[in-house]
Amino acid sequence: MARYIEAVCRQCRREGAKLYLKGDRCYSDKCAFSRRGYAPGQHGQGQARKKVSEYGIQLREKQKTRRIYGLLERQFRNYFEKAERQKGITGENLLVLLERRLDNVVFRLGFASSRTQARQLVRHGHFIVNGRRVDIPSFHVKAGDVIAVAEGSKDAPVIKEMAEGLATKTVPAWLELNAAGLSGKVQRFPTREEIDVPVQEHFIVELYSR
CATH class of the missing domain: 3.10.290.10 (RNA-binding S4 domain)
Incomplete structure (x- = not known):
């Protein structure tokens, strides 16, 4: 199966948030995001000044969540479709499925x-x-x-x-x-308040509802 094989710290920098993808290293001074918090690439430092569209915000939240849990696009979409079929709030259902x-x-x-x-x-x-x-x-x-x-x-x-x-x-x-x-x-399934991931899941729902 295809899998991201480049430096995972680039993913944190691209999303503009620490995703804790490398365990203990993310809490140390060696964390690349702490040293270079801007997006990777030649024009990374200038991207922070660009205005992000509504679609761009929604896309970034989806990509951020996908990267936190280490999923491919098709896998993530399947989880969303399953969450959508369940009773309750789709975004919260999605996160609970990922936590399980x-x-x-x-x-x-x-x-x-x-x-x-x-x-x-x-x-x-x-x-x-x-x-x-x-x-x-x-x-x-x-x-x-x-x-x-x-x-x-x-x-x-x-x-x-x-x-x-x-x-x-x-x-x-x-x-x-x-x-x-x-x-x-x-003991039970988690509530939204107990899922400490830095994402706003309603943007993901909006993205897939376009």
Whole structure:
């Protein structure tokens, strides 16, 4: 499957916001967005002075959300169409669907420093859901599901390194973390107030409704 392979810091600079795509590096002085907060490219510094159209604002919010969760255009559109069919507010439904992805839940529980790393760990079969190994990052968790590190993966260096910081990890209220058991539980679906992504989802709805 096609995937963005260039420097992910360029995505933050293009969107004009820190998207926390590289985990701990985004909180350090090495963060490219902190050092160069303007858009990438030869004319990047001048783009901030340009007036952005209504369509441009809507497009940027969609691209920002897509990049935060690491999705391709077709994947993202499919999520939107599913959210649109559900009862409730389409924009909020969309974000809840994205939060329910297994790679996102693994990230939220602190088992990975970024969604990108979480996606890789899931693909490599390091996690089980309700006792069964799941290696599909887009797998949708349900309320009551238990996500845990697979027994055979607990000695992996990347898992051991992650486990050292779990004791001080704060997780969203809709999740429950068992740091000692290297597991977590989905207590319920998140509310909009609990989804801390810097996006205005109503612009996405407006974009796809054009």
